[in-house]
Amino acid sequence: MNIFITGATGQLGNYAIDYLKEFAPEANLFGLARTKPAAEKLEKRGVSARIADFSDKDSLVKAFDGMDRLLFISIPQANLQANVVAAAKEVGIKFIAYTSINGIKYPKMGLESNHRQTELLISESGIKHTFLRNSWYLAMAKGPIDAAIKTGKYYYLSDGKVSFATRQEYAEAAARAVSTADFGEIVELGRNAFTEIDLAHALEKATGKNFEIKQVDAKTYSEHLAPYSDAGFEVYMQEYIKNGNNGESEVNQRDFEKVIGHPLAPLSKAIETIL
Structure with a gap:
């Protein structure tokens, strides 16, 4: 199984990589890097790096080639995230775990709009998915x-x-979700x-x-x-x-504890x- 992680060089992505090595040791891990130095750091961690950019859909298509599952760590720009979804559909990715926002139907300082748009695009793509609706970082x-x-x-x-919850806690949930594809369409994650x-x-x-x-x-x-x-x-x-x-x-932690398999x-x- 080939798992690709966007945001692999960020804090959440780094924690997710650690958990994926634990939960899915048989999986081949790939990560997005925007520069050669960042790619080299990923390679040293045992992650196959592919250089691409959210603003360049063609680069994402090349990066996602051969991937089975995608851990899609969100950014604030919906138009750029649309490129990720389009590329995933084009190459035939079978499952997406997307880091969305908890309580998406409510005002969330404007962030809810980006996530609503991206969730809709993923749903319309026909790709099996889990929306990881995260609360705030502690x-x-x-x-x-x-x-x-x-x-x-x-x-x-x-x-x-x-x-609030920690990046480590969200990363554990993300790693379990993408490695199992077994938690349904939506999980609300928060303490x-x-x-x-x-x-x-x-x-x-x-x-x-x-x-x-x-x-x-x-x-x-x-x-x-x-x-x-x-x-x-x-x-x-x-x-x-x-x-x-x-x-x-x-917000309650029932879904969170179901996904990670233990109490927060x-x-x-x-x-x-x-x-």
Whole structure:
């Protein structure tokens, strides 16, 4: 079996490669690289590299030649992703595992539009598929976490709920999905939704420290985070959580645990992976 991984040189792709070597040791792994140095790094990991670019469909057709299954790690540009689907159909790929977004029917800061378009293209292609509807990366919370560790204060804006999981957890699900092609059309992947207070207490458990946990206004929050992260993005994310109508409170980890075959680690253990 030949499995191709787009995004093979990125963080999620690298973790997925590790899991695929474990779950499907008999499979031949191929990965997309955009440059020769990136291709050489893949080759050193035992992955056959093929140089291609999402903007060049012909290069993708050549890269996908002979592939049975595709782990399609998404990018934000729907028009470029259309080239991936078209190339996969042209060469006769039999199965696609595509990393989409959790709660796709809700507003997701505009990202839902790209994923809706790409999911539709994959469905219309007639290729068997699983849409891996991932929630947010826990690493997106690293700024507030770093600020708390440095200052002893965990500040937050929103009392709403959100779902984060680690890249490693999403990569494990992706590797199991593409190696088995056995989880149906859609799996919603996310940790049980939690509040900022839940996250702060999990951080206390992970670090053995106590924090001043306090809801503050946007100005105070931004000033608190500024030395440690992109405060503008963090405020935007907190406003997204605060505004609701985003499906976050509905997220649970049932599908996730079904795909990976074991319980997710507690939130405190997940936090340890990004400290």
